[in-house]
Amino acid sequence: MSEKNQKRGSAVEREKQTEKHHGTDAAPVSGNGNGSRETPSGAGVEERRKRPRPKISDTPPLPPPPPKLADYTPIVGQPEIDELHFLAQRLRNKSVKMVNSTAVGGGVAEILNRLIPLMNELEVNTKWEVITGGNDFFEVTKGFHNALHGGEYNVTKEVLEIFMMYNEQNRQRMEFTEDLFVIHDPQPAGLIHSKSKTRGKWIWRCHIDLSNPHPDVWGFLRPLVDQYDSAIFSSPSFARQLAIPQYLFYPCIDPLSEKNKDLDESFINKVCEDFGVDRSRPIITQISRFDRLKDPVGVIQAYKMVKKYVDCQLVLAGGGATDDPEGAVVLAEVMEEAGDDPDVIILNLPPWSALEINALQRASTVIIQKSLKEGFGLTVTEGLWKGKPVIGGAVGGIPVQIIHKLTGVLVHSVEGCAYQLRYLLTHPEIAAQLGKNGREHVKENFLMTTNVKRWLLLFQLMLGMARPVKPDRAVVPADLPKAEEEARAK
Amino acid sequence: MATTMQPVTAQRWARQPFYFNTAAHLLRIGRQRASTLNELLEGVRTCPDDSIFQHTFQTLQEHHFIREGFSNDFAHWAFAACNEVGLAERLSSVDVREYTSIKALRERIVAIVDDYLKKNSRAADRAALEPFYFCASDSVLIPLPVVARNLQEFVEGIEKVSIHSIHYHFIEARLRLKLNSNDFSMWLEEELDLGMLADKINRIDIYTSTLQDVRRAILRILQPTAMAA
Numbered sequence: 001m002s003e004k005n006q007k008r009g010s011a012v013e014r015e016k017q018t019e020k021h022h023g024t025d026a027a028p029v030s031g032n033g034n035g036s037r038e039t040p041s042g043a044g045v046e047e048r049r050k051r052p053r054p055k056i057s058d059t060p061p062l063p064p065p066p067p068k069l070a071d072y073t074p075i076v077g078q079p080e081i082d083e084l085h086f087l088a089q090r091l092r093n094k095s096v097k098m099v100n101s102t103a104v105g106g107g108v109a110e111i112l113n114r115l116i117p118l119m120n121e122l123e124v125n126t127k128w129e130v131i132t133g134g135n136d137f138f139e140v141t142k143g144f145h146n147a148l149h150g151g152e153y154n155v156t157k158e159v160l161e162i163f164m165m166y167n168e169q170n171r172q173r174m175e176f177t178e179d180l181f182v183i184h185d186p187q188p189a190g191l192i193h194s195k196s197k198t199r200g201k202w203i204w205r206c207h208i209d210l211s212n213p214h215p216d217v218w219g220f221l222r223p224l225v226d227q228y229d230s231a232i233f234s235s236p237s238f239a240r241q242l243a244i245p246q247y248l249f250y251p252c253i254d255p256l257s258e259k260n261k262d263l264d265e266s267f268i269n270k271v272c273e274d275f276g277v278d279r280s281r282p283i284i285t286q287i288s289r290f291d292r293l294k295d296p297v298g299v300i301q302a303y304k305m306v307k308k309y310v311d312c313q314l315v316l317a318g319g320g321a322t323d324d325p326e327g328a329v330v331l332a333e334v335m336e337e338a339g340d341d342p343d344v345i346i347l348n349l350p351p352w353s354a355l356e357i358n359a360l361q362r363a364s365t366v367i368i369q370k371s372l373k374e375g376f377g378l379t380v381t382e383g384l385w386k387g388k389p390v391i392g393g394a395v396g397g398i399p400v401q402i403i404h405k406l407t408g409v410l411v412h413s414v415e416g417c418a419y420q421l422r423y424l425l426t427h428p429e430i431a432a433q434l435g436k437n438g439r440e441h442v443k444e445n446f447l448m449t450t451n452v453k454r455w456l457l458l459f460q461l462m463l464g465m466a467r468p469v470k471p472d473r474a475v476v477p478a479d480l481p482k483a484e485e486e487a488r489a490k
Numbered sequence: 491m492a493t494t495m496q497p498v499t500a501q502r503w504a505r506q507p508f509y510f511n512t513a514a515h516l517l518r519i520g521r522q523r524a525s526t527l528n529e530l531l532e533g534v535r536t537c538p539d540d541s542i543f544q545h546t547f548q549t550l551q552e553h554h555f556i557r558e559g560f561s562n563d564f565a566h567w568a569f570a571a572c573n574e575v576g577l578a579e580r581l582s583s584v585d586v587r588e589y590t591s592i593k594a595l596r597e598r599i600v601a602i603v604d605d606y607l608k609k610n611s612r613a614a615d616r617a618a619l620e621p622f623y624f625c626a627s628d629s630v631l632i633p634l635p636v637v638a639r640n641l642q643e644f645v646e647g648i649e650k651v652s653i654h655s656i657h658y659h660f661i662e663a664r665l666r667l668k669l670n671s672n673d674f675s676m677w678l679e680e681e682l683d684l685g686m687l688a689d690k691i692n693r694i695d696i697y698t699s700t701l702q703d704v705r706r707a708i709l710r711i712l713q714p715t716a717m718a719a
Contacts, residue, residue: 079652083512086632236519236623248517248625399620404570406556433558440555440700457516457630468628469513471543472592472665 060352066117067256075255076449084449087456088122090465095125095178101141101187103130107251107378108184108207111451114254118452124459129174131188133166141187144221147214148186155216163220164190176200180459189224201462204228205249209238209375209396229462234376235397247458250400251376252451253385253442258354260385263362271359275315277345282312282425285364287357287382289318290330290348293373295393298414300337300344302370305418307343310425317347317360361386366424366431370417371395381446384408384438389424389431391417401446407438503640504681508673510636510647512655513629513662515548520624527572528614530564531603533624539592540626546586546595547665548627551657554701561697562586563622564599571618577606586661587696590668641682645716648674648708653701660704661696674708687711 073081098116100108112128119126133141140162147153167190174191176198183191184205195202204225210218210233218240225231225242232247233239239246253260272279284303288294296316303314316334319327331348338344349356361367367383367390374396381401383390390408392398402408409424411417424431444450460466522537524530534542545563553560560566561582569578580602589595607614636651638644648656659673667676675688694707 077652079650079655082634083514083632083652083654086634087514233519236523236625237621239519241521246519248519394619399570403553403556403560403566406553406558406560410570437556437558441553444555445552453514454516457514457628460630461516461628466630468540469631470539471547471627471629471662472539472668 063113064258066114067254069118069121071256072447072449076443076447080449084122084452084456087453087460088124091122091124091456091459091463094180094459094463095127096180096182096459097127097129097176097178098182098184099129099131099174099188099191100184101131101133101138110257111252111448112184114257114448115452115455118448119455122452122456124456125178127178131166131170131191132173133170133187136162137166144186144217145208147217148208148210148221150212151214153214153217155214155220160220167191168193179463183228186221189221192224192227195227201229202227203230203232203458203462205232206238207234207251209235210240211237213240230458232458235400237396247454249451249454250446251378251381251397252446252448253378253381254448255385259358260382261358263355263359267355268359268363271356272363275345275347275356275360277315277360277363278313279363282310282365283315283363284312284366284368284421284425285315285317285360286368286370287317287361287379288369288371290327290334292330293371294318295370295372296330296334297337298372298417299368299370300334301414302368302417302421303344304341305415306421306425307341309422312365312425313343313345315345315347315360315364317345317349317357319349319351319353358382358386361388364388366391366421368417368421369393369398370411370414371398374398377401380408381442384435385442385446387435387439389434390438391420391424401441402438403441406434407441408434502682504638504677506677506681508638508644508647508677508681510634510638510651510655511658512632512634512652513658514632514654515544515551516628516630517544518626518628520626522624524622524624525618526615527568527574527577527603527607527618530567530622531600531607533622534564534596534599534603537624538626539596540628541624542592542596542599543629543665544625544627546584546599547662548629550586550661550696551654551701554653554657557698557700557703559697564603567618567620567622571620571622572613572616573619574606574610574613576610577603577613580606585697587664587670590664590670592665641678641684641712641716644677645709645712648705648712653705656701656705656708660694660708684715687715 069081069084096119098112100112102109116126116128140159143153143159167188170188171191171194176194179200180203181200182203182205183189185207189204192202226244228244230245230247231242232249234249234251236248255261269279277283286296286299290296299316300314306312334346338346361383367388369377369380369383369390369392371377371393372395374393376397377392380390380392380398384401384407390402391411392402392408394410394412399410402410404410409420411420461468520537520541522533524533549563559582562584565578565581568574568581581599584598586595589598634651634655636647638647661672663673664670671692675692678684678691679688690711691708694704696704699707
């Protein structure tokens with residue numbers, strides 16, 4: 001671990017901090033499911049119940065300070081960091097406002113928490129503002145969110161008025177003096193009504209899958225989206241046919257976050273010991289909330305097929321079973337399927353267990369994400385980044401990350417998953433090569449630094465500061481020689 | 491004779507310096523998509539040049555770390571989404587370095603798919619597992635503050651620049667040059683009269699090497715001469 005990382009709060013330090021908290025027991029879920037379930041019973045369940053219960057704080061710990069650009073140099077190399085500086089040079093007197101609907105929690109806030117400091121370090125003046133609204137607004141936007149994913153929703157006049165009223169309130173409250181405005185997701189999409197009063201360019205960054213939206217909700221949002229200068233989606237399959245240019249920005253992970261940074265082997269050992277995971281035997285892991293779309297029951301079925309041939313363990317770690325009634329039901333189904341096998345380790349963890357998740361992924365022999373439906377699937381990205389062979393369901397954004405048999409393995413069934421597990425567990429050299437390729441794939445395409453580069457490039461294009469060069473044209477743009485001289489003079 | 495020439499070669503000033511550049515690419519989602527091989531054929535015929543570039547040259551850069559057979563997006567889709575192994579094999583064999591124009595590359599891909607569908611007509615309208623989404627690359631040139639005026643500085647530049655710069659000069663260059671060569675070889679030959687080294691560099695296999703391997707191979711070829719100074 002680097003000295004810098006140690007200063008920011010090493011895994012061991014966090015571990016000590018964690019132990020200081022008188023938090024909830026983030027224990028392996030025993031056969032009685034935290035006391036709420038009596039069956040199944042048996043020796044294996046009893047064994048699970050007797051396992052030590054590691055303490056995890058019942059409140060989120062303070063986040064460590066965001067990394068500096070130089071901290072990424074050992075990971076991506078100096079040339080990559082230099083290129084970011086070159087791209088940012090032209091944008092130094094420009095300003096950007098990013099707007100979303102929440103400052104904490106959720107993937108968008110997580111990305112912005114890292115992106116905004118890096119942009120400012122590059123001297124691209126970037127502000128982040130969060131829209132406000134009452135419970136009625138957020139109920140509507142939650143309904144919109146589900147409906148845009150294909151769910152049912154009753155779009156009434158009142159619902160639309162609530163949406164636009166809060167957008168209008170926020171629009172009146174905010175100032176729009178910047179050169180670029182990036183509006184994240186549908187919640188603040190109505191801010192576009194300020195476009196005519198600004199000189200800047202407006203970008204809509206859609207983080208959700210719009211491949212099958214509720215027609216009424218999309219019918220309401222589309223006229224707003226069409227007023228933007230461009231839109232960004234996380235996958236081509238998530239996009240809609242729009243009149244404006246659409247760009248592809250893959251979601252990204254931060255290699256220096258608690259979930260992804262390098263960990264001391266001693267910490268990984270400690271976490272495994274605490275959770276009753278035996279590192280001397282193969283470990284198969286799926287990290288995901290207890291949700292049927294993640295097919296945790298299918299994962300157990302695949303494990304059982306493998307177990308006949310290979311003495312391995314299965315770790316199913318995730319959350320959502322405490323605050324989500326459906327999650328609790330799925331957890332019960334998972335417990336039922338696991339039966340009394342002591343080698344199936346089911347962990348219902350709080351959302352702030354990033355270090356523990358990181359350790360479990362790093363301890364794994366094979367990582368699975370056997371989803372039946374998926375967004376982009378950042379748990380796949382995390383597994384690949386840790387150099388692990390990953391088996392994923394061929395859905396959503398997973399095939400973008402897993403190129404079958406090159407950066408991982410795609411499966412379509414429980415049986416296929418079981419076969420690939422057996423193969424990877426018995427062919428470690430192939431598993432290692434997949435892991436190596438997978439990590440390189442993430443390094444090239446799905447890291448925070450690549451994300452920063454995409455933003456810098458898009459900003460330049462939107463502001464007309466750079467023009468796309470045709471790949472087969474020898475003539476460079478007219479403005480290049482001067483810029484070239486400036487850059488090279490530095 | 492070569493030994494006595496090396497110090498002179500390494501220190502000799504080039505007639506024109508080599509300016510290292512790189513290109514950054516932004517992926518634009520196109521309007522076309524294909525759910526069958528027939529639709530793919532139509533898409534390849536009509537999509538913009540930037541799309542052909544993205545799905546061949548550019549995807550090679552995005553997957554440069556794979557030594558085990560990634561070639562282009564069309565081949566990958568034919569294999570993974572259409573299960574047409576024969577077609578995938580033929581598309582995989584398209585070596586971008588043999589093409590000095592997007593037009594010729596497009597014609598080759600069209601010819602392969604067209605020929606395959608004539609012989610396998612039932613495959614033409616079979617639904618693929620996943621659609622093929624035509625994307626395009628918006629490429630922006632980035633001048634780097636790295637300039638070489640002799641062989642030694644050139645070697646230092648190769649060591650210093652990103653793999654994207656290597657891709658730009660070594661692989662994409664042939665589209666600009668309209669020659670089966672690359673910026674590095676052209677400069678070594680034309681500005682330093684190092685034709686043999688230029689030729690050796692041009693023969694590095696990009697399909698069985700990562701871009702880091704390419705960098706290392708270039709250095710292996712040039713360093714003995716550069717260090718002899």
